[in-house]
Amino acid sequence: MSDPALRSPRSLPALRSAFLDWARTDGLTWVYLFKALAAAFLALGIAMRLDLPQPRTAMTTVFIVMQPQSGAILAKSFYRIGGTLVGLVATLALVAVFAPQRELFLGALALWTGICTAGAARNRNFRSYGFLLAGYTAALIGIPAAQHPDTAFISALTRAAEVTLGVVCAGLVGALVFPQQASTQMRTTVRARFSAFVEYVAAALSGHVDRAQIERHNARFLAEIVGFEAMRSVAVFEGPESRGRGGRLARLNSEFMTASTRFHALHQLMNRLRAAGAQQALDALEPYFKELAPLLHTPGEPVLTSRDAAGSARKLEAFKAALPRRVREQRAVLCERPEFPLLDFDTASELLYRFVDDMHAYALTYASLAAATHERERTPERYEPKTNAVLTLVAGVRGAIVMALLSAFWIASAWPNGSMLVLNAAAVCALASSSPRPTRMAYQMALGTALATLIGFIVVFGVYPYIDGFPLLCAALAPALALGIWMTTRPKLVGYGAGYCIFFCVLAGPDNLVHYDPAGYANDALALILSMAASALAFAVLLPPSTPWLRRHLVSDLRRQVVWACQAPLARVRSRFESRARDLAFQAHALMEHDPAEQRRALAWLIAVLEVGHAVIDLRRELGALPSDARYAKTMPWRRAITASAKALTALFARPTDARLDAALAANFDAIAATQQALAAFAPPREDRHRLQRILSYLHFVRTALIDPQSPLARYAGEARRDGAAPA
Structure with missing residues (x-):
């Protein structure tokens, strides 16, 4: 029966x-x-x-x-x-x-x-x-x-x-x-990656992500970026609908790289401030993080569709519009406290604004995929493997x-x-x-x-x-x-x-x-x-890929991307820097498949390169936007100090040594001091003053990255440098 x-x-x-x-x-x-x-x-x-x-x-x-x-x-x-x-x-x-x-x-x-x-x-x-x-x-x-x-x-x-x-x-x-259709799989991938990223950001802002999780997320993001570009290059062959969104999908990948790098830099800076005991700066910044997390992700309501992304973009736009005024008002109050670490606050608030701006652009591009045609299609930023x-x-x-x-x-x-x-x-x-x-x-x-x-x-x-x-x-x-x-x-x-x-x-x-x-x-x-x-x-x-020399060469080429960021023309430098650095890290990660320690080392160098390279590119753009005024000329002492700092930085990342790290830190310290003196010596217009403060913030962030004890550069630092002391 x-x-x-x-x-x-x-x-x-x-x-x-x-x-x-x-x-x-x-x-x-x-x-x-x-x-x-x-x-x-x-x-x-x-x-x-x-x-x-x-x-x-x-x-x-x-x-x-x-x-x-x-x-x-x-x-x-x-x-x-x-x-x-x-x-x-x-x-x-x-x-x-x-x-x-x-x-x-x-x-x-x-x-x-x-x-x-x-x-x-x-x-x-x-x-x-x-x-x-x-x-x-x-x-x-x-x-x-x-x-x-x-x-x-x-x-x-x-x-x-x-x-x-x-x-x-x-x-x-x-x-x-x-x-x-590859385009069907791409829609699923875009949705899953956006949702996973905003969940990760919300968890990190709440302090629920440890270093091991960060390493896993970075390795996953690296593979996803390369895989996404491979999938996108295939989808454009499937029909006019896929080709009509090809530029936006390429731009989405580029904006994801930028947003993930910016957030990691912000998160790393907060960890460094926490390790250094800068509790006053952390307390001043904490309210912004508590407000930002719900804008990206509400528990129980994941961001899945382009309509959800459009809603997040509107919230981020309102937050971004109000953020500069709120920071200026809070900074005016904090200036009255002589012991307050104002440079730490300026650096973190600038990174926060840049991350919100990058995340807003990422959400807008995701939301634009709902339309067959869109203006964001015209200015694609492409990943170049x-x-x-x-x-x-x-x-x-x-x-x-x-x-x-x-x-x-x-x-x-x-x-x-x-x-x-x-x-x-x-x-x-x-x-x-x-x-x-x-x-x-x-x-x-x-x-x-x-x-x-x-x-x-x-x-x-x-x-x-x-x-x-x-x-x-x-x-x-x-x-x-x-x-x-x-x-x-x-x-x-x-x-x-x-x-x-x-x-x-x-x-x-x-x-x-x-x-x-x-x-x-x-x-x-x-x-x-x-x-x-x-x-x-x-x-x-015949020189197998597992040869230690080839592995070292890949990591060396990865470090040299900082040199390229310091010297390349500014047009499209950010997207090219991101794609070249991440692609080299992906190659190194694949060659070191059976050596987890070397994989972690390559990822650590990727993080250091992205942090410093991004800060250098932002610094160069701020310098390039200064008005034609004798006080901002390249011959001024503070500009020469910044140029000397950039040269020391390129020498360090081209071939790291103890002496070059000391020289880079000393040059960075001189550049910060010279810029602060220039800012105090005259009263620039409001916009120029804010630009100089942003230049100081980028210089200070480079310094925090160089003295980070978790950085691969830490092996070249002495005891004083590991403790974050200023060079003599």
């Missing part, structure tokens, strides 16, 4: 809920699996119908560009087609110039591959595929074409047709069959060396399948270079290819002879391909799945006329696995 509970109406909601949960998780995996199979078989069938020379290339292309989201497919396809066309042009040029001399041709090809590998490493996200394909296509077409130059042009055209067919099939199936130049150069040189060595092995051994060894190494080097752990990526692809070799052997020699017709061919390939597709949906198995899917098609993908050659199959498989093993060995031996 059936269980009455299963027939009970009360069980229906539970079953419905369970089904919806399955549909949102594993159900999406099955949908993607069937879509990938459908696109692969569609490309294979059309290529066979058109009698293209290698239908397997079209099917391989599908697995290279296929992604769960339609926007990601279109983005990857766009860059793949562009890279393929560039690679075709390079192929024809190399074949025309170097084809008669195999050694020169392979040397030029190795150089070209190294350049493309460096480009793939430098430009992350899907842009790297354009460079990857430019190098791989030159090897894929150029090596066979160099052996038969008279057919190079036809080979290039047919290969372009096969690749384009695979791209079109993947794009059509991804966009038309149960499409998953770029891999460190030294890491890029290392990746390019490594790729060129691998190609050159394998080419030399091919020439010396006269191995008939050496061409497969060389051209596949170009793809693996470029693909793995964009991974934070390239050695593991190449190793996983090699194991995936080994598995594909075994299953492909069974399919080719055990199944193909017994089937007839395209439907049976699809039925025979579906189980083998489904295994690889499933692996690509699991984060820990992505490398295995990529190697399996791509090289199963290379080894066992059917042609119009199947050739049963076990020896040739074994040689191709051996060439593929050896090329990946050689690539993995190169990543492990």
Whole structure:
């Protein structure tokens, strides 16, 4: 008998809920699996119908560009087609110039591959595929074409047709069959991040966040910023609605970086004042924090939608409008108390105003997403992810060396399948270079290819002879391909799945006329696995990313962003400084995945760099806005003192030492004293006086950051500096 509970109406909601949960998780995996199979078989069938020379290339292309989201497919396809066309042009040029001399041709090809590998490493996200394909296509077409130059042009055209067919099939199936939009995920991400950030700010203002939580939040914010930009670059391919909001989404990411940095600076300053026992300043500022927290987040009423953000923006605007007058009135009262730490109060109140202003802009941009068009779309500030130049150069040189060595092995051994060894190494080097752990990526692809070799052997020699017709061919390939597709949906198995899917098609993908050659199959498989093993060995031996020197270089480059903030033109300097510093920290954080202590050290340097860099940029803007008056000229003693302080600061962050920290603190102390003397020596107009006070506040904040015992600079300080004493 059936269980009455299963027939009970009360069980229906539970079953419905369970089904919806399955549909949102594993159900999406099955949908993607069937879509990938459908696109692969569609490309294979059309290529066979058109009698293209290698239908397997079209099917391989599908697995290279296929992604769960339609926007990601279109983005990857766009860059793949562009890279393929560039690679075709390079192929024809190399074949025309170097084809008669195999050694020169392979040397030029190795150089070209190294350049493309460096480009793939430098430009992350899907842009790297354009460079990857430019190098791989030159090897894929150029090596066979160099052996038969008279057919190079036809080979290039047919290969372009096969690749384009695979791209079109993947794009059509991804966009038309149960499409998953990146823009939908972006809306969820924007909502969750705004809500989480205002909750974090409210909790921190209430004193409910410890240092460990701050570190976790900073690490999470770092990953979210990079992931958000990757998602945004994909969403713009999905349609006019996403493109119409692309500028605002980029601006939202930039404003989130600025607001989070400003709030962290404010929170750090309050912690420093608390540690220094500046209770009077804390008591004077506490009422503002108590008022601000409910404006951002009311317990039990999270800020979720753009309408909620618009309400927060209105409250913040009113608070911001009244804040300067209230601070001035309170400051006038505090001036009557000689013992009151007025500079601490000025610095904290200025940071508070700047944070409210940045948070107001962030809320306005979030609220503007409800409209299809908005004026905030016209002035986007973009996050600019770029891999460190030294890491890029290392990746390019490594790729060129691998190609050159394998080419030399091919020439010396006269191995008939050496061409497969060389051209596949170009793809693996470029693909793995964009991974934070390239050695593991190449190793996983090699194991995936080994598995594909075994299953492909069974399919080719055990199944193909017994089937007839395209439907049976699809039925025979579906189980083998489904295994690889499933692996690509699991984060820990992505490398295995990529190697399996791509090289199963290379080894066992059917042609119009199947050739049963076990020896040739074994040689191709051996060439593929050896090329990946050689690539993995190169990543492990030739300056691997885990090399301490490379890690130190990344942290050093991160510190040098303060130098850049001190010297770069002021136009767009803040957004570029933010994105460059955070991107370098993200790269360092990824390379130090298995070294938590080094990760914390890199995050500590990021915090120090962002705090000081922001203060320097604000200081430079205030100086640049001073009127043309002899009292504010750059030749005045107080201006020269600020310039000397900036030079000492750049020297410190370029290469920290005990002596340079002492010099930076001394120069900062002199700049503060000189500016205070200038402010007392004459009676500037009200706006100029406020500007000079803000300049003092930024100088003082830089000082608090330099003497912070939690800062990574503390290791260069003596006992007196750790206690916050002024330099002699």
